[in-house]
Amino acid sequence: MSSKKFTKWVDKKNYTTCFKIIQKYYIYVDEGQSNIFLKKDLLPLLIKRLFLVFINLFRFNQNPYKKYLGSNNPSQFFKRIFGLYKLEISGLMPENPIFTPLQFKEEASPVVSIIIAVHNHLNHTYNCLKSILANTQNVGYEIIIVNDCSSDGTASFLKEVSHIKYLENTENLGFLKSCNKASAFAKGxxxxxxxxxxQVQPDWLYQMLAVFNNDKETGLVGSKLIYPYGLLQEAGGLIDHLGNPANFGKYQNPDLWTFNYLRQTDYCSGASILLAKADFDLLMGFDERYAPAYYEDTDLCMAIRYQLNKKVYYQxxxxxxxxxxxxSGKTVKRGSIKEYQQINAQKFKDKWADVLGTFSPELSHEAAAGKFNRSNTVLFIDVTLPTYDKDSGSRRIFELLKIFRSLNFNVVFLPHDGLRTEPYFSALINLGIRVLYPEHFDKDIFQQLGEVLRKINIAWISRPELNQIYASLIKTNPSITWVYDTVDLHFIREERRLKLQGSITxxxxxxxxxxMSEEIALAKQADVTIAITETEAEILNDKGARNVRVIPNVHIPYVGNTFPYKERSGICFIGGYYHTPNVDAVMWLTKEIMPLVWRDHPHIKLTIIGSHPTPEILKLESALVKVTGYVEDVTSYFTSSRIFVAPLRYGAGMKGKIGQSLEFSLPVITTDIGAEGMNLRHGHHVLIANTTEEIAYQIINLYYNETLWKHLASHSFSAIEKYAPDNISRQITQIFKSI
Incomplete structure (x- = not known):
């Protein structure tokens, strides 16, 4: 075994051993067990862990005290040696914090009112507030704290916190009634x-709110709850047909993809939930039959779903x-508040008996967690997560994913590179899409794919190279409809590039x-082949491909404010510069076309927008040429530029940049290659020119001809009408109507 493979093997064994130790140890702790390290199922794991520590120390000549001590506390040293800190959450606030003044921002019109009921445990309250202050961005919020007769220093400290609403109970009301009381003071x-x-983590509240923004039928959203030692507490709660609740994923690895997609669920624990105040008021708050506490959150979720007919989501x-x-502790003790967990369980079952009677007797957690799933599932495979703001191919896939969700499909996305790149990962999760990714030392992407194939109805695989990699695995399940999405015909693009190049070897x-042979072979084997234009569909049909359908780019007209003709200036181009046709177009435009324009019109500036500009493009920067690189929101460029010019000399398929310009009603000058596949009429939708001189002439003509400019702008939306989501949705429905 090579040194690298051996190191990887040791790391994997070490991680999985530590995970099992942590899992078993804390289950025993929560059960109140004693002599935990002597348990028969834990002792062999501890010995294995010590052996792996010895290998690490011997192999890498490490100092065990330096690596594992972390402090002068012998207990911590042994816990580190036995791996109990292997999954610890980094950045947690200290158990005994140093108290410093906290100052929140005053919000006149908060979007969210954060309600916290407290009874003693000032250390935790302080850390909670400090985490909110540090990690709550992009949401206007207020904090309302109800002090339920604390006997420690809670009252004196909270009275000094700036810009919170502080309420103090004169008698102990308990969690439920304290929360109901606070809701009356909420402005959010x-x-x-x-x-x-x-302790909340970055963007915790923003991501909860995103669910409401994306699905208007949302009633309540709950967070992913994680134990401080790194294991999952809850990925949404489940209720069986007997009315017994359970935390889905408890004591599991929170990083597993199974627990990392937006999912409807029975309930979410009240440790962190979000709902509309109007809905809470309509239900008259938490049901006080459950006072002082326990089951009020579960009951609220049931009321949201079965009385208000809204959805409950785990985020x-x-x-x-x-x-x-x-x-209140973790175990039920006679006379403690925890005893209400048993008392209220029967109240809950009695109240919801009719609804519980409709639940399936299936007790499998996996089946229960998926009971709100849609009937059909489509798997998408592409090179990366769709970088929808960087290239037109990704924009198309992103819009198709949204269309499949609107058609009531479950959607699974597999990025071949295995990366959870942000903000694209979060964007897919918030659409309710499940993303497959390699799990730390557990399963590679192919193992995960193999496990989900039995649930897949359609496999939509982009690009020939990925179809060659994944098709054989997809075909192991003959019930899957294999869709080969060409994106564009690569051999057509290469033929055109070689013709432009001149000499060909x-x-x-x-x-x-x-x-060409590879692309045609795939098109003959797949159940459905997707071309992006009618032209390419005809080419595939002529070469013997079967069941070829056209699914083009998706375009949505911009409805915001734009500048009129006379307030606009300059020319723009956009593209991703990993794509060589875009590099060629920019160099031609800047080096040959624009000098003819600048000869008599030296004030016209050119802006080159897009990700990954090459060194040769960056060198074009001058007083007349601006190279922006990647721009998160390009709206201002499209609404203020006077002309969009795309002198594409080779390529294939639809050109997303042309459609994007038409979305903004920005008049376009392009070539036959640029206009390909969109049925664009010269002089009506766009201007088409193919030589250096013709393009330069059309730039000057359009730049100063207000009548022509307004004519093209007014017909932009009609040019992309057929590419609207509703029309593409109908085409997709027609293709898969039998599935």
């Missing part, structure tokens, strides 16, 4: 109920660390022939 459109024994992107049991000819 939404209420967030948050336990004081939590995996909202991470909240929960120090469970700080206030035999090797280059053979390379194009090989690419």
């Amino acid at each position: 459109k939404y209420l967030c109920f948050l336990n004081n024994d939590t 995996p992107l909202s991470h909240v660390i929960h120090f469970e049991g700080i206030s 035999q090797t280059e000819i053979e390379s194009v022939d090989r690419i």
Whole structure:
């Protein structure tokens, strides 16, 4: 075994061993067990861990005290040696914090009112508030704290916190009634109920709110709750047909993809939930039959779903660390508040008996977690997560994903590179799409794919190279409809590039022939082949491909404010510069076309927009040429430029940049290659020119001809009408109507 493979093997064994130790140890702790390290199922794991530590120390000559001590506390040293800190959450606030003044921003019109009921445990309350202050961005919020007769220093400290609403009970009301009391003082459109024994993580509240923004039928959203030692507490709650609740994923690895997609669920624990204040008021708050506490959150979720007919969601992107049991413990003791967990269980079952009677007797957690799933599932495979703001191919896939969701499909996305690149990962999760990715030392992407194939109805695979990689695995399940999405015909693009190049070698000819053979072979094997234009569909049909359908780019007209003709200036071009046709177009435009324009019109500036500009493009920067690189929001460029020019000399398929310009009613000058596949009429929708001189002439003509400019702008939307989501949705429905 090579040194690298051995190191990887040791790391994998070490991680999985530590995970099992942590899992078993904390289950025993929560059960109140004693002599935990002597348990028969734990002792062999501890010995294995010590052996792996020895290998690491011997192999890498490490100092065990330096690596594992972390402090002068012998207990911590041994816990580190035995791997109990292997999954610890980085950046947690200290158990005994140093208290410093906290100052929140005053919000006149908060979107969210965060309600926290407290009874003692000031250390946790302080850490909770400090985490909110540090990690709550992009949402206007207020904090309402109800002090339920604390006997420690809670009252004196909270009275000094700036810009919070502080309420003090004169008698102990308990969690439920304290929360109901606080809701009456809330100014926010939404209420967030948050336990004081939590530490929220970055964007926790923004991601909860995103669910409401994306699905108007949302009634309540709950966070992913994680124990401070790194295991999952809850990925949404489940209720069986007997009315028994359970935390889905408890004590599991929170990083597994199974727990990392937006999912409807039976309920979410009240440690961190968000709902509209209007809905909470309509239900008259938490049902006080459950006072002082327990089952009020489960009951609320049931009322949201079965009385208000709204959805309850688990949001995996909202991470909240929960120090469970700080206030009332983890085990039921006679006379303790925890005893209400048993008392209220029967009240809950009695209240919801009719609804529970409709639940399936299937007790499998996996089946229960998926009971709100849609009937059919489509798997998308592409090179990366769709970088919808960087290239037109990704924009097309992103819009198709949204269309499949609107058609009531479950959608699974597999990025071949295995990366959870942001913000694209979060964007897919918030659409309710499940993303497959390699799990830390657990399963590679092919193992995961193999496990989900039995649930797949359609496999939509982009690009010939990915179809060659994944088709054989897809075909192991003959019930899957295999869709080969060409994106564009690569061999057509290469043929055009070689013609432009001039001299062509035999090797280059053979390379194009090989690419064509591979693409045509795939088109003959797949159940459905997707072309992006009618032109390419005809080429595939002529070469014997079967069941070829056209699914083009998707375009949505911009409806915001734009500048009129006379207030606009300059020319723009956009593209991703990993794509060589875009590089060629920019160089031609800047080096040959624009000098003819600048000869008599030196004030016209050119802006080159797009990700990954090459060194040769960056060198074009001058007083007349601006190279922006990647721009997160390009709206201002499209609404203020006077002309969009795309002198594409080779390529294939639809050109997303042309459609994007038409979305903004920005008049376009392009070539036959640029206008290909969109049925664009010269002089009506766009201007088409193919030589250096013709394009330069059309730039000057359009730039100063207000009548022509307005004519083209007024017909932009009609040019892309057929590419609207509703029309593409109908085409997709027609293709898969039998599935």
